[in-house]
Amino acid sequence: MLAATEGIILQSIKYGENSVIVNMYTREFGRQAYFVNITRGKKSKNKTGILQPLFLVSLVTYQKDSREVQRIKEIKNQPVYQNLPFDVTKSAQALFIAEILTKTLREQESAPELFLFIQNSLLFLDLAEKGVANFHLWFLFRLTEYLGFLPNTEKTGFxxxxxxxxxxxxxxxxxxxxxxxxxxxxxxCELSSLKIQDLGLLKLSREMRAYLTSKLTEYYQLHFESLGEIRSLSVLHEIFTP
Incomplete structure (x- = not known):
């Protein structure tokens, strides 16, 4: 059937000379793989530039439940980021988050609340000016609620x-x-109580930010045995470490 949906690019893998397999998290169908033809001309409708990790897209697909890799009729960036692709810090965070999502989002079924959480968080990051360095920490923490292992950070006076x-x-x-x-x-505990618009209130040294990033990644690895090494973690450490 022909279906329209929104998607978040997770990963693109080259397939032949003029095609890619795009792993995407969609609003209507959950995690899906799509076959995309890439033409090289100036009038190309499908260019690799719109298939970068965590880019937001709208698409029309030929959806068939029995098919492992779906086909795309139309795809375009929507909404279009204003800053994220051009900001080194935000781009590094996007690569890190994309790797985490690629290895943790497996369900091929609709989860609109999770989709909207990711989409709205990325739109905030794109335009954010304060607290940007803390965004990936907040995102990792909040994502655990949707994945089923939200940390209990309540304390009783100790x-x-x-x-x-x-x-x-x-x-x-x-x-x-x-x-x-x-x-x-x-x-x-302080991070757990913050709203996304208040990330600038969280004061962290570079060393503490790197420690929290590594430990939260380790927390994910304890819950996803297949997570393995997060290669983009080293890129974040290079950016956030003096």
Whole structure:
């Protein structure tokens, strides 16, 4: 059937000389793979430039449930980013988030609330001026709610450690290495209470930001055995480390 939907580009893989397989998270169909023909002329409707990680698109597809790779009739960037592709920090965060999403979003079914969360978060990042350096931390934390392992950051009057195995703050240092140290736990709790428009209020040193990024990635790896190494993490560390 012919269907119209919105999508978020996760990954593009070259297929032959003039085609790519695009992994995309769509509003109507969840995670899908699409076959896209790439023509080289100036009047090309489908150019590789619109298929960058986390670009937002609207598309018309020939959707068939029995087919593993769907075909696209029309595709265009919509909305078009104003800043994200041209800002080094935002682009690095986009690559990191795209890699996380590519390895965690597997369901081929509609999840409109999750789609809107990702879409609205990216539109905010595109135009944000304050707190940009903290965006990927906030996004990773909030995404866990949709994936089913939101950290419990409630405390009852004690200094604590965030135990990644338990997914909660505990009053005693865990007997294993999968935890946040005290200062990082405090920052995680602070992060958990922030709205996206208040990210500029979270004051972090470069070292703390790198630590939280690594630990939140490790938290994901504990819940997704297939996650493996996140290659784009090193790019973020280069940008955020003095």
């Amino acid at each position: 200094e604590g450690w965030f135990d990644m195995r338990k997914g909660a703050v505990t009053p005693h240092e865990p007997p294993h290495p999968f935890f946040f140290h005290k200062e990082a736990t405090e920052k995680l």
